[in-house]
Amino acid sequence: MPFCVFQDFNLAAIYVSDAQYNRNVYFDTSPQAVRLYMLYNHWALKVLLYFFMLVNLSLAIFEDPAVYPLPIWATMLVEILCLLIFTIRVIHYAKVILRDKFWKDPKNICIIVILTLTLVDMIIYGALKAANYYGVRWSRVLRPLLLVNVTEGRQLRRAFRSIRNALxxxxxxxxxxxxxxxxxxxxxxxLLGKRGLTNINGTPYFTSYLEIMFDLYVLVTTANSPDVMMPAYNANFFFAVFFIVYILINTYIFMSVFxxxxxxNYKKYLKEEVRQLVRAKRHKMVRAFGVLQEQREEGGEPVVTQASWNQLVRLVQPNLSNAHRELLWSVSDDKNQGAIGKVAFVQLADLLNIEIITIKSRPHPLQSLCPSLYQSAPSKLLCQLVQHRAFVxxxxxxxxxxxxxxxxxxxNPMIANSEWVFLALYILEILLKLYVFEPRVFFSKHSFWNWFDTVIVISALIATIVNSVMKSCNRQILDIVFILRVLRLIRVVDSIKRFNYISYSFIYPCIKIICICGDPVVYYIFAMVGMELFKGKVTFYEQSSTxxxxxxxxxxxxxxxDFAKLNYCKNNFNDVVSSFILLVELTVVNQWHDILYGFATVTHISARIFFVLFHVIVVIVILNIFVAFVLEAFFVEYSVDKSDLQTSLERKIEELELAVAQYVTLQRVVCGGHIEWLAQDLTLNFKITSQHFLLLCVIANCYYIL
Amino acid sequence: MPFCVFQDFNLAAIYVSDAQYNRNVYFDTSPQAVRLYMLYNHWALKVLLYFFMLVNLSLAIFEDPAVYPLPIWATMLVEILCLLIFTIRVIHYAKVILRDKFWKDPKNICIIVILTLTLVDMIIYGALKAANYYGVRWSRVLRPLLLVNVTEGRQLRRAFRSIRNALxxxxxxxxxxxxxxxxxxxxxxxLLGKRGLTNINGTPYFTSYLEIMFDLYVLVTTANSPDVMMPAYNANFFFAVFFIVYILINTYIFMSVFxxxxxxNYKKYLKEEVRQLVRAKRHKMVRAFGVLQEQREEGGEPVVTQASWNQLVRLVQPNLSNAHRELLWSVSDDKNQGAIGKVAFVQLADLLNIEIITIKSRPHPLQSLCPSLYQSAPSKLLCQLVQHRAFVxxxxxxxxxxxxxxxxxxxNPMIANSEWVFLALYILEILLKLYVFEPRVFFSKHSFWNWFDTVIVISALIATIVNSVMKSCNRQILDIVFILRVLRLIRVVDSIKRFNYISYSFIYPCIKIICICGDPVVYYIFAMVGMELFKGKVTFYEQSSTxxxxxxxxxxxxxxxDFAKLNYCKNNFNDVVSSFILLVELTVVNQWHDILYGFATVTHISARIFFVLFHVIVVIVILNIFVAFVLEAFFVEYSVDKSDLQTSLERKIEELELAVAQYVTLQRVVCGGHIEWLAQDLTLNFKITSQHFLLLCVIANCYYIL
Known part of the structure; x- marks a missing residue:
């Protein structure tokens, strides 16, 4: 029997953690490269990378046109530091993976090209500025593309691939x-050009072909409905039919077809990608198995012993509790043979992805301190009262x-004082719950609403006290107090079980989709271009200005x-924050033609191209991908709520047509089979998160109260 | 062997045609009732019913507030006639079906209640008018509900069911x-109420809770973006974050979840309904088989002979050609035994639904008239030229x-005269094609674009001649000429094969969805209520008025x-046509708050309820069903284009999880097996329309050029 050396375990651990987090890196398997690769995957380095990525992107706030202006040398210095960090990261990556693989990957070439172009641009810009010429920092457009091309930007790339596939x-x-x-x-x-009709402001109506085309394009976005129709409709109501047919075909049917x-496309490619991910994951696990395998008997199947397995898991996830590791082993080695074959070993990556929260039932601290009081009849009655539905x-x-x-x-002083009563009531609620429930259970990692309650109530208490002590009616503290008060109301949602699955289908999409859709990347690029084109064309004057x-x-x-009449002066491209807010307004589409006409007036009629391009890319393409994401996420969440966990998981696998049947088996084993093992703990709360379903994260709970 | 009497054939024919058209009527099987039922299903009676339904609905044009006012007695008389027709139809239906089934069906009770209520309302209204009191014709709201409840309004009912199920x-x-x-x-x-901000017109900004709620509701529809945000944004750009979060959550995520x-729901219930329809269809076909079955040998399986089958098919579809009937028989009786069993017989309803267009290849008439000329080298060259891709x-x-x-x-005279050149070119094209192709092939039922071309070109020719003869520049004729000229351009779409499947996914939804979604019914009801609430509150003055x-x-x-400033006077409820156009504008949502504020100003603040209700019902519910329809229709069409007919049909059946596998078999037989039979005709064009897929009509062609 060969004894595995330390390097082998390192290698296997890397394969397993690559499989676990779906990393697809063809790293060099030499011990040195493996050690470098482990360093490359260290969380601190990743945080550092993202931090400098963020710094690089935020430079737009300080560069001309700036929200907070900084001298050019300062921003340049920071940018060079960022470029340095990115370059070191790329060199590190190049050391880790095979030479030919490095140059074959378009991502790496992209990063190198972007870094070079940025450097060239900085030199040119610096030189121009030094000579007092006008310069454009065109390479700022490339900054978000770095985010897409780093190894860690997998989900962003996936979003861009799905956009490209749909194109x-x-x-x-x-x-x-x-x-x-x-x-x-x-x-x-x-029909309308020769009738001598006029718009509301007296200009001739529908006489230029290009103008009509543009007006009708705006009508698709419904932004100028019904104004664009009114002159014709006022002349004869039959013309309304023309516009109704137009809206029906172009706004409703075409937009639905988009x-x-x-x-x-999204569904088709998602399915394909998930299939590939599963295949790659299995492949990596098989390689890890190949490293650790032993033959217990002559001619027998190769196996991995419990000792090797334990050492491997300890390397992959050092912070895993012993109990948890034992559970995983007992699931893998369900026949209790002390060693597992390839099939059981391959499950490991998925097993590690199942988040299991173990809550040990401890006696309440008060019970230990003064059992006679805590066990007395009034105390028990109080516990029953708090746990009763009526309390909620x-x-x-x-x-x-x-x-x-x-x-x-x-x-009104009566109402201002009532706030103290409510605060007291909320604090009483938390104290009562703490009296009844064990504090570590009450504040466990997955008790979102308990944390939410406590944080909001205590912050509100502090803010209210500060406010009443200062007596200055400081607006900002008051604002915080008000926001905290209103946020407290959200808790009602938790009480209504019906709402839970709907709100789940919010929380997840809310956080992820927006980033993943590549919205910020596209917004950033448009903001940069917009700032170069339109900066300083429109000025906002404070309300007090005369x-x-x-x-x-x-x-x-x-x-x-109309732009000036509607007081849209603050909708400008004068700095990056205004640009982002303006782009959000353009995404919402309403009144975008007024904004557009404003900017076309102060620059050139061709400025329209910028806005129409933004509309096509963001509203027609990206927003529809967003809706597709929400639809898919909802359908998955929906099926979880509707049936028991088991069938829903099976159904989801059927939906995605994946060959991961062992996943279901595992599920059944964890939730159903090991009751004798689970009996060690009074309460066990499983939370299953299958990370390889991309967005379609399966959140489901099965409670055991034995 | 029993000989089937004529009544038996009638009964069987009714079962088959009920199965073919998915009618679910539990009619009495006595010979008299069967004959009455055949009469009930006669197309002329149905046309009559729909005609009077239309007349009844169009009465709104002539009743107060009227587009074309008619005296009350005239509209009342017509309405009584309509009610009479509907009553006769209900009585006819009651005679046809079993007594207890009639009273158990809520549709019939609905119709009777509506008819009674309408009569009562007419009497009250007539009496009030005779006594010169103010009366409201409230029963007009019920009129479109008749359309939903007649036996023939099956698809409308289905739409309403799917709305009800989703509710x-x-x-x-x-x-x-x-x-x-x-x-x-x-x-x-x-946050904003106490800051003393003002709207653009100087009114205080965000001070009343109800007003804020309403403004935020309007913001969900994007109609007042970004205006509602500007005062806050102008004060401090952090407030923009509040609005962006609001729009993200409520406009994008909530609307996607809707x-x-x-x-x-739509998908779930569609699947369920189709499954029920297929079951009901099979059940009816089995009953038809039970009527006609014979036993050819002692103890053998019951069969239907070819003679009975032929007589049955002749009764069900008298206009079916002999060749077509023989094809159907040869498909059913594929082992050529002269009789078919139950399984083959049950297929008949689906077989009859397959539309088969047979085009006999005849020699060109010119070839018969003067063969030497038509067969000459220049003539042949011409034929080749016209058929060449370059010609297109x-x-x-x-x-x-x-x-x-x-x-x-x-x-410009040069351009005016060029029209004649283009007309001549188009006419030349049609003549050339007629020279090359056999006229009956050119103008066959399914050659949509040939018909389109010819009709448009000839109409344009006539209109242009009339216009140039009259020299009066009559606007209406000119309008027609212009529309025809522009319509001619649409033909380009046909040339680009890529576009064909997309345009197919338009034509079908365009026609059906709008009716089926129940839009007109809901619009009619809202128009009636709106007219009673808001008639005469807003007056439109002609442009020339001073x-x-x-x-x-x-x-x-x-x-x-704003309502008056934007010149929205014609957006009113003063007659039924204006009401419909206004409701379409409200569906498009943009500027609906200005329209709403206008009507709330002239009546009462609670008028908002009417508009918000319309928004919730039409935009949130019905429009989403419309999008769901288009999505489904597109997915089906899309899969037809992507693969060959066979797999697409199979896939569709898989999608709907139906047990109609024989359908696929049939398909394969018709398209693949009977080439020897098809060889009798040179060209055979199959067009398969499976009516029981509801909207998901399968259009696919397989061409045989032998």
Whole structure:
């Protein structure tokens, strides 16, 4: 029997953790490279990378046009530091993986090209500025692309792949869509152009072909409905039919077809990618098995002994408790042979991904301190009262009454004082619960609502005290107090079981989708381009300003336009924060034509291209991917709620047509089979998170109260 | 062997045609009732019913508030006639089906109640009018419900069922959605209410809780973005974060979840309904088999002979050609035994639903008339030229050039005359094609684009001639000429094969979905209620009018409101046509808050309820069902294009998880097996329409050029 050397365990551990986190790195298997690779995967280095990534992206706040201006040398210095860090990271990566694999991967070449271009741009810009010429920091557009191309940006890349995959299909629908707009515009020109109709501001209505096309494009986004139709409708109501047909075809049917195309592609490629991930994971686990395998008897199947397995798991997840590791082993080695074959070993990566929260039932501290009091009849009655459903309902009622009081005028002294009563009631609730429940159970990792309650109530208490002590009516402290008070109301959602699955389908998408869809990346790029094109064209004057230029946003060209009339001066590209907010407004689409006309007025008519491009990319492509994400996430969550865990998991696997049947078996074993083992703990709470389902994270609980 | 009497064939024929058209009527099987039922299903009676249904609904055009006013006695008389027709139809139906089944069916009770209520309402209204009192024709709201409840309104009922099924789910999400708006409104009130901010028109900003809630609800529809945010954003850009979070959660995530809920329900119930339909169809076919079955040998399986089968099919579809019937028989009796068993017989309903277009290849008439000329070398060259791909491309180019010319100013004589050149070119194209292709092939039922071309070109020719003869520049004829010219351009779509499947996924949904979604029914009801609530509150003055009241739509209350400023006077409920157009505008959602504020100003603040209710029902529920329809229809169409017919059909059946495997077999037989039989015709064009897939109509072609 060969004895495994330390390096072998390192190698196997890396294979397992790669499988666990779905990393696809073809690293060099030499002991030195393996050690480097372990360092490469160290969390501190990753945090460092992301930190400098963030610093690099935030430079936009300090660079011209800046929110907080800094001298050029300062931002340049920070940027060079960032570039240095990124370069070191790339060199580290190059040392870890095989030479030919490194140069074959487009990601690495992308990063090197971006770093080089950035450096070149910085030199040119520095030189131009030193010579007092006008310079453009064009390489800022490339910054978010770094985020996409680092090894860790896997999910972002996946989002971009799904966008790229959908593009050819979208393109054909888009052509047909444009053709439809062309035809309708031609018809509108012929029908309405010669009638001498006027817009509301007296300009001629529908006389230029390009203008009509553009107006009809805006109508697809519904932003100028019904205004664009009113002059024609006022002339004759039959023209309304033209617009209704147009809206039906282009707004409703075409936009639905865009969603259908994106959703269809998304589902198709998601399935394919998940299949590939599962295959790669199995492949890595087989290699790990190959490193650790031993032959217990001549001609027998190769196996991994419990000792090797334990050492491996300790290396992969050092902070795993002994009990947890033993559970995993007993699941793998269900026949209790002291060693496991390949099939059972391959499960390990999935097993490690199952989050198991073990809560040891301890006696309440008060019971240990003074058992006679805690076990007395009034104390027991109190415990029963707090655990009763009515207790929850009473506090829901208090929250609702509180909501009404918050809505009332807080300057009334009666209402201002009522706040103290409510605060006292909330603190009483927490104290009562702490009296009844063991504090470590009450504040366990998965008790989200208990943490939420306590943090909000204590913060509100502190803020209210500070506020009443200072008596200065400091607006900011008051704001915090108000926000905390209102946030407290959200807790009602927890009480209504029905809402739980719906709110689950929010929390997860909320956090992940927005990042994953690549929204921030696209926004950043558009913000950079927008700032170069439109900075300083529109100026915002404070409310208190008496400058006559305030009426036209500091640009005489805007005098009398809707942009100035609607007081949109703050919707500008003068710094990165304003740009982001403006881009969100453009995503919402409403009134975007007024914003667009404003910027086209102060620059050139071709500025429209920028806005239409943003609309096509963000609203037609990315927003539909977002909806597709939510639809998929919802369907998965929905099926979890509807049936018991078992069938839902099976169904999900069926849905994705994966060959991971052993996953289901495992599930059954953990939840159903090991009751004798679980009996050691009074309460055991399983939380299963299958990370390889990408977004479609399976969150499900099975409670055992034995 | 028993000989089947004529009544038996009638009964069997009714079962088969009920199965074919998915009718679920438990009719009496006595010969008299069967004959009555055949009459009941006669197309003329159905057309009559639908005609009077339409007349009944169109009465709204002539009743007060009317587009074309008619005296009360005239509309009342017509309505009584309609009611009479509907009553006769119900009595006819009662005679056909079993007594207890009639009273158990809620549809019939609904119809009777509606008819009675309408009569009562008419009497009350007539009496009130005769006594010169004010009366409301409230029963007009019930009219579209008749359409839903007649036996033929099956698809509408299905749409309403799917709405009803989705309602409980939607309700819970809606509660959570409203809760979220409440929380955000409370936060907005606390954060922004006391800052002394003002709206653009100087009114205080975000001070009343109800107003904030309503503004935030409107923001969900994006109609008042970014205006509602600007005062806060101008004060401090951190407040923009509040609005962005709000939009993200409520506009994007909640609206996607609404779509997900509706889509999920839609898919689930569609599957269930299709399964029921298939079961009912089989059941009816088995009953038909039971009527016609004979035993050829002692103890053998019961069969239906070819003679009985032929007589049955002749009764069910008298206009079926002999060849077609023989094809169907040879498919059913594939072992050529002269009789078929139950399994083969049950297929008949599906077989009859397969539309088979047989085109006999005949020699070109010119070839018969003067063969020497038609067969000569120049003639053959011409035929080759016309059939060449370049010919299509040349004409696509001509169409594009034509598009440019249409876009140019037609008052230029050169361009006005060019129209004649284009017309001549198009006519030449049709003549050339007629020279090459056999006219009956060219104008066959399924050659949509040939028909389209010819009709458009000939109409354009006539209209252009009429226009140039009259020289009066009559606007209406000119309009027609222009529309025809532009429509001609659509033909380009046909040339690009890629577009074909996309455009197929339009044509079908376009026609069906809108009716099926129950949109018109809901619109009609809202139009009726809206007219009673808001008629005459807003007046539209012609452009030429100099009445000072024109500036405020004839209602001094509107003086200075956005409604009047935006010139929305024609958006009113003064007649049924205006009401429908206004409701479409409300569906598009943009600027609906201005319209709403207008109507709330002239009536009462509670008028908002009407508009919000319309938004919830039409935009949140029905529009999402519409999107779900389009998504499903697209996915089905998409899979048809992607693979060959066979797999797509199988896949579709898999998708719907139906036990209709024989359908696939049949398909394979028709398309693959009977080539020797098909060889009798040179060209055979199959068009398969499976009506029982509801909307998911399978359109697919397989061409045989032998």
């Amino acid at each position: 050819p299909q979208i393109f054909y629908v888009f052509l047909l869509f444009m053709f439809s707009i062309l035809i309708f515009a031609l018809m509108a020109l012929k 969603l259908a195309v994106v959703y269809n 309902m009473v506090y829901d009622l208090i929250i609702l009454v509180n909501a009404v009081f918050i809505g009332l005028d807080e300057e 400058d006559p230029a305030k009426a036209y946003c500091g640009n005489p060209l805007l005098n009398g336009t | 409980p789910q939607i309700f819970y999400v809606f509660l959570l959605f409203m809760f979220s708006i409440l929380i955000f409104a409370l936060m907005a009130l606390k 779509l997900a809920v509706v889509y999920n 491309m040349v004409y696509d180019l001509i169409i594009l050039v034509n598009a440019v010319f249409i876009g140019l100013d037609e008052e 009445d000072p009241a024109k500036a405020y739509c004839g209602n001094p209350l509107l003086n200075g409101t």
